[in-house]
Amino acid sequence: MAARRGTDEMRERVVLGEFGVRNVHTTDFPGNYPGYDDAWDQQRFEEEFRVDVVGEEDGVLEFDMVGIDAAIANAFRRILLAEVPTMAVEKVFVYNNTSIVQDEILAHRLGLIPIRADPRLFEYRNQGDEEGTEIDTLQFQLKIKCSRNPQAAKESSDPNELYFNHKVYSKHMTWVPLGNQTDLFPDADFRPVHDDILIALLRPGQEIDVLMHCVKGIGKDHAKFSPVATASYRLLPDITLLQPIEDEAAETLQKCFSPGVIEIQNIKGKKVARVANARLDTFSREVFRHEGLKNLVRLARVRNHYIFSVESTGILPPDVLVSEAIKILMGKCQRFLNELDSVPME
């Protein structure tokens, strides 16, 4: 019985010891554990798998995926970061730039601005195609000139009063439809996601006149194409008290963990500690610094419970991004299956 419990712990928990982490790798493969049937079973997977959405606000989506292997969860995370396509400025045609910002720095800054354009409506540009067609390119223009304000007070030194257009924001970028894009996208409104991104500063007489081409790309090519501010996951913490902890020790224990994790209850006049919400903990391992407490607590993580946090840059809502990432993984599997079928095997 104890042996079975031990192997259950080895299979299901990643244990954080004082000087290292144990049971890190997935070991539940067929043949490793006698008495367990670990062969892949789609039905068992479907019964145990679940997704719980915890919260969604301001472009941040937090959800739990329970019952999935680390490799697949990591694959979703990596695809979200590097392989979900977006539109971003790629080519900048500089007609006039007399500002202090150098051409290449200006082009670099323009490339990093997120553009509100659904990448699923566009195609990838063909290799070697310099001009760009209406199905794969979005054209933007930024044309702005700074001038002196004749009505400004004589002694004022506030640039907002003295000059017109001295700050170049992303709201000054305007969409220039190519070819038949006005018919293809009649009510579309292509513009940067945020209007208040400061691109450059100007003084009277300086002007910027550039034409930008946006193309579809993936984060693997350049980080400007990544659709997520970041996408990360952590495993669900699992804190077990091996013995009842009371009074002063309980108070110290509560301070060792993040607020809200350990709650102190008053049972028959004594203060007893209880794990209230292990999910909030960030595992600073402070408890290992206290000699009296370190053997009374087991810090572990549940191996197949992933708490994902996906924050979008605003181009697409985060749940759409997760769906796209899953579809991209399916597309890759399909491509290999097609290759297997088409290439003759000897």
Add this chain to the structure above:
Amino acid sequence: MVMKNPDVEFCGYCITHPSESKINFRIQTRGSLPAVEPFRKGLNDLMGVCQHVLSTFEKSMKEYRAQREEEMQ
């Protein structure tokens, strides 16, 4: 996914050189099946997993949004 197949005796991969996008993937079976079969089965199983994850995720999002609508009203 391929490791979860009881017929597979050995399965591993290595990247030949980091500058090239090539992966050496090796599958060895216990002598019963041709090695392409576990590979094919693994890919099909992975497609099944992704499909199920996608449908469960979209269902959960819908339920969450519906629940939030109710709370707002």
